[in-house]
Amino acid sequence: MAYGIAWLATLGAPLVGVLYLLGWAWDVEMLRPGMAGIPMTPVTGIAMIFGGAALGLRLRSRPFRHQESTATACALVMVAIGAMSLLRDITGWDVGMEHLMLRLLDGHASSVLPRPSPLSATCMTLLGVALALPERSHSVRLRDTLVVLSLVTSTLGLNGLLMGPLLTVGTLPFLAERSMGLPTALTLMLLAVGTLCARPALGLMSRITRDSLGGFLARRLVPVTLIGPSVLGMVLMLLHEVRAINLEAKLPIFATFVSAGGAALVLLSARALDHIEAHRQQATAALEASEARYRGLLETTPAPLLTVDAQGLLRFVNAEAERVFGYPREELLGREVEVLVPEGLFGGRSLDTGLGERAIQGRRKDGSLLSLEVRLSPVSGPEGPSVLAVVRDVSERERYLAKVQRAREEAEMQRSQVQALLDHTPVGIVFAQADGGGLVANPVAEQLLGRPLKGVSLEMTGVNPIVLTTDGKPVRREDVPIVRALLTGQLAGPEEFLILHPDGSRLPVLMTAAPVFGPGGKVRGVVSTAQDVTTRHELDRLREEYVSLISHDLRNPLHTISLRVGLLRRALRERNLEQEESMTEAIQRSVAWMNTMIEDLLEGSRLESQRETMRREPRDLARFLEEVMERDVAPDVRERFHLEVPGALPPIWMDAARLERVMANLLSNAAKYSPGGQPITVRAQLQPEQVVVSVKDLGPGLSPEDAARVFDKYFRTQKSGASDTKGLGLGLYISRLIIEAHGGRIWVESEPGQGSTFSFSLPVAPPGANPLPPQVPDDQAPAAGDGSAVSA
Numbered sequence: 001m002a003y004g005i006a007w008l009a010t011l012g013a014p015l016v017g018v019l020y021l022l023g024w025a026w027d028v029e030m031l032r033p034g035m036a037g038i039p040m041t042p043v044t045g046i047a048m049i050f051g052g053a054a055l056g057l058r059l060r061s062r063p064f065r066h067q068e069s070t071a072t073a074c075a076l077v078m079v080a081i082g083a084m085s086l087l088r089d090i091t092g093w094d095v096g097m098e099h100l101m102l103r104l105l106d107g108h109a110s111s112v113l114p115r116p117s118p119l120s121a122t123c124m125t126l127l128g129v130a131l132a133l134p135e136r137s138h139s140v141r142l143r144d145t146l147v148v149l150s151l152v153t154s155t156l157g158l159n160g161l162l163m164g165p166l167l168t169v170g171t172l173p174f175l176a177e178r179s180m181g182l183p184t185a186l187t188l189m190l191l192a193v194g195t196l197c198a199r200p201a202l203g204l205m206s207r208i209t210r211d212s213l214g215g216f217l218a219r220r221l222v223p224v225t226l227i228g229p230s231v232l233g234m235v236l237m238l239l240h241e242v243r244a245i246n247l248e249a250k251l252p253i254f255a256t257f258v259s260a261g262g263a264a265l266v267l268l269s270a271r272a273l274d275h276i277e278a279h280r281q282q283a284t285a286a287l288e289a290s291e292a293r294y295r296g297l298l299e300t301t302p303a304p305l306l307t308v309d310a311q312g313l314l315r316f317v318n319a320e321a322e323r324v325f326g327y328p329r330e331e332l333l334g335r336e337v338e339v340l341v342p343e344g345l346f347g348g349r350s351l352d353t354g355l356g357e358r359a360i361q362g363r364r365k366d367g368s369l370l371s372l373e374v375r376l377s378p379v380s381g382p383e384g385p386s387v388l389a390v391v392r393d394v395s396e397r398e399r400y401l402a403k404v405q406r407a408r409e410e411a412e413m414q415r416s417q418v419q420a421l422l423d424h425t426p427v428g429i430v431f432a433q434a435d436g437g438g439l440v441a442n443p444v445a446e447q448l449l450g451r452p453l454k455g456v457s458l459e460m461t462g463v464n465p466i467v468l469t470t471d472g473k474p475v476r477r478e479d480v481p482i483v484r485a486l487l488t489g490q491l492a493g494p495e496e497f498l499i500l501h502p503d504g505s506r507l508p509v510l511m512t513a514a515p516v517f518g519p520g521g522k523v524r525g526v527v528s529t530a531q532d533v534t535t536r537h538e539l540d541r542l543r544e545e546y547v548s549l550i551s552h553d554l555r556n557p558l559h560t561i562s563l564r565v566g567l568l569r570r571a572l573r574e575r576n577l578e579q580e581e582s583m584t585e586a587i588q589r590s591v592a593w594m595n596t597m598i599e600d601l602l603e604g605s606r607l608e609s610q611r612e613t614m615r616r617e618p619r620d621l622a623r624f625l626e627e628v629m630e631r632d633v634a635p636d637v638r639e640r641f642h643l644e645v646p647g648a649l650p651p652i653w654m655d656a657a658r659l660e661r662v663m664a665n666l667l668s669n670a671a672k673y674s675p676g677g678q679p680i681t682v683r684a685q686l687q688p689e690q691v692v693v694s695v696k697d698l699g700p701g702l703s704p705e706d707a708a709r710v711f712d713k714y715f716r717t718q719k720s721g722a723s724d725t726k727g728l729g730l731g732l733y734i735s736r737l738i739i740e741a742h743g744g745r746i747w748v749e750s751e752p753g754q755g756s757t758f759s760f761s762l763p764v765a766p767p768g769a770n771p772l773p774p775q776v777p778d779d780q781a782p783a784a785g786d787g788s789a790v791s792a
Contacts, residue, residue, distance in 0.1 A: 002200035002209060003059070009194020010056040016040070016187045017048030040184045043097045047081040047124045050074040051191050054131040058198050068134070075131035082124030089118040117180045119157040123188045126150035130195055140203040144196065148204070151192040155230065158185035162233030216276065217269060228261055304391040308337050310384060312344065324393055326365035339363075341372075362391070370395045428509075428530035431516075432458045432482060434523050448509055448530050450501035458483065468498040468506065482528035485513035489523050496533060508533045558598075562591045597730075607737035614658065614741050616767055618651035621684055621691060625663065629682065632664040637671050644683040652691055653766050654742065662735040666695040666758050669731070674699035674755070687761075690744065694759035702750040710748055711736040735760075743767075 020040040040048075057071035084097060130146035133139045157180030180188075200209045208218040236253060239245045245253065298305055298316075304324045307316035317332045325332075325340050338344055341360055357375040364370060373392045378385060422429055428445030430453065441453040449466065459477055467475045477483050481492035493512035500506055513528040569584040622645045629641055670680045674697035681696045702710060706717045716729040739746045739760045750756035 002197040002205060006055065006059055006194040006197040009190045009197075010052050010059060013052035013055075013187050013191045013194075014049040015052075016183055017045035017052070020045040020183070021049075040181055040187075043081055043085070044120055044124070044184060047078045047128075048187055048191070050077040050081075051124070051127055051131065054078065054128075055191065055194055055198060058131065058135070072132050072134075075128045077128075078124050079128030079132060082121045082126075082128055085121030086118065086125060089121065117157055117184070119153050119160075120180055120184050120188065123150045123153045123157070123192070126153065127188070127191060127195065140199070144203040147192050147195050151189060151196075151226075154180065154185050154188040154192060155226065158182070158189065158230050159233055161185065162230065162237045216272070220272065221265060221269065224261075224265055229258060232258070232261075304393070306337065306340070306389040306391060307379065307386055308389060309386045312337050314339075315383075315386060321391065324364075324370070324391070325362065341374075359394075362393075371398045426531075430482060430528045430530070431525055432486065432528070433525045434486070445530060448507060448532060449499055450503075450507075458486070460487070466500045468500055470496055470498060470508070472498065472506075481511045481513035482526055485515050485528070486523065486526045489515045489517075491515075499530075508537060558591050558595055562588065562595075565591065607734065607741065614655040614767075616653040616655050616742070618653055618766075619656055621649050621652045621654075621693070621762075624652075624654070624656065624659070625682060625684060625693070628660050628663045629667065632660070633667055633671070640671070640678065641667070641680050641682060644681060645685075646683075647686060649684060649686055649691060650764050652762050652764065654762065655738075658738045659742070662738050662760065663693075663695075665731040665735050669758075670695050670697040670699070670756075673697065686764075689765065690761045690763050692759055692761045694757050696755065696757040698755040701752045701754050701756055702748065703752055707748050707750050711746065 017040075021042055024042050024045075051074070054071045054074035057067055057074065060067065081097070087093060126146045127150045130143045130150070133143045133146075161180060161182060196203075196205050199205065208215055208222060236245065298318050301318065302320060304321035305316070305318040306314060306321060309315050314332050314335055314337055317327075317329050321332075321340075322329055327340075332339065341362055343360060357373060360372050360374050362370045362372045371394045373394050375390045377388045377390070379388045380386075422442040425442070426444060428448040429442045430445050431440045437457045439453045439456050439458060441449075446452050451466075460483055462477055463474045464477045464480055465474065467480055469475055475497065478487065480497075481495060485492040491512075491514050494510050495512075496508060496510050498506045499509055509530045510533045511528060511530050513526055515523045516525045516527055518524040565584050565587045569581055569588070572581040572584060622643075625643055625645075629638070629643065633641055667680075667682070674680060678698040680698075681694075683694045683696070685692050685694075702717065709715045710717070711732050712729075713733045714729040715733070736746050739762075743763045744761040746758070746760035748756060748758050
């Protein structure tokens, strides 16, 4: 606002001067003595123009060359005009400036030229000197004094116009005219106030504009005391002009109103001070409340807080610091900070807050050390500068970091072990990311594939040119276990493939792939293994040759023995040698038993090598079960068997001969191990996409250990192994191979003393129709143990 008043004076003073100069030049009717007082002369108008120009140059924010000297020159012109006018009023010597200006303006000198007030000349001289002073700090007081004198003089001239002459005529020659013209007085007052406002941060204006109680009062009292009497005088003059009051009443009324106004001003100031005091009290209360909240915050903060002064003495300790260091607050205040931090917060006793956050070693009251982190912040207060130390106990974090470091070292050790295992394991291992990129393979995998995999990406579609089926046909990439596991998120394999090497050779490998899941259950990658099965194929071939050779070498002698014993038995029967005939019958039974074992060995070998193809054709399962029970169950135990078929069954694709072998094995085992007279139930039931056949007996049952291995090769239970029951333990193993070749599964449910239930499932769909995986009935569960042996 101060700059606005200054610019108003800068523009207003020259404008008034220009208007009066134009009035003199164009012979416009000017204001005449009377209510307006003495009109502004041309010389006074020129002084106003130069005074406003000088003030404007002082206000200009972008200085130019010679700005200071130009402003000083304008101010000196104003000083010269005022000084020559004063010289004329004091000495009576007239240099003829007004006549010269009139001749220049209208071409002739007026016969009646008004004489300006000596107060106008005094104001112009004082203002001109004030504006001419340089912009230096030591000249501020002198400039303010000159401006105030000019303001008082112009106010005197204005009040003299409004209130009438205060001195008798002729007391002093230059005081013959004490009042100013109204335009001249107002313009000089405006110019004086603008000069003060030009530098609001310096001198007298700084006391008025500052944000303090004195400034508050000055901003409210100074304008009223400066303008109030003049406004009152103007009102009284108007009342006198309309003859509402006479001349003698003006002064008493003026004095009365000034007294009353002064009292009102004092009362208003007192009211303002009361408001200020109330606001101060509110601010004090708010400050106290804020201080209480701040102290409460400091006390309840979970971090230890210390305030240390410039001498290194503790001035404040919060409750958390008491707890961490073990000292009561009374023992710490006023003591050196080295009691808690032996090395000191800021290097001895010098106040240094530029350390920021750093690690230090603290000491508790019991002498134990703790790891700390401290952050120093400067704090200024009435007692001088100090430091606020925010301390954090990081002992637990240090222990945690030590554990993390140990865990990292252990993880690195395990990683090294895993890497060594991957590099030297005889199995090829390949890892692929979820997007198929970043293949990582161990040396064995690259050796099995016959090519390096570094920088190779996994392709998801098309035909894989290096992976072939066991019969040499190309494989789609979607069917390779590593791609299938990545696409489905499920375990794929084990499956056997042929790997085509660059040299044209083919290597049989067994592939398995498993997805790797992230924390959210999303597939992050897949791990695939490949194992060279060349040696296993060679061993299988040798085993088959060995079994075939042994079986052939055993079959021929047994066949010869069987023929010779038959002939011998017939001869003994003809001679009625019953005892010798019974001996030959025992020999025939042993030969038949050995022949059965040889046949089991051959059948197991054929099924394991998958050289035998199932001759499957649709059959009525219920009718098939009836025929098997009729043929393979001995007549003396046939009444113990009961067939249950709830509901109609669809035709089942089966190899009848081999499935009859499975049923004969299960039926004979049930009759063999169940007590005499106890019923045996054969049940066939339709389930979704499959038929389940079960044989339930009430025998001694199986232990969980035996149930888990009952379908393993050469396995015999402890009871059967200790009894007279003959066999190699191949019957249930061959049954499992036959059922699996049909696409089904076989399992047992048994508890010791509760009997056993042997069940197997057969798919309803014909071969090659991709039936659903075989399922266990909802109310049944496979026996515990090796899943491949019991539930495959």
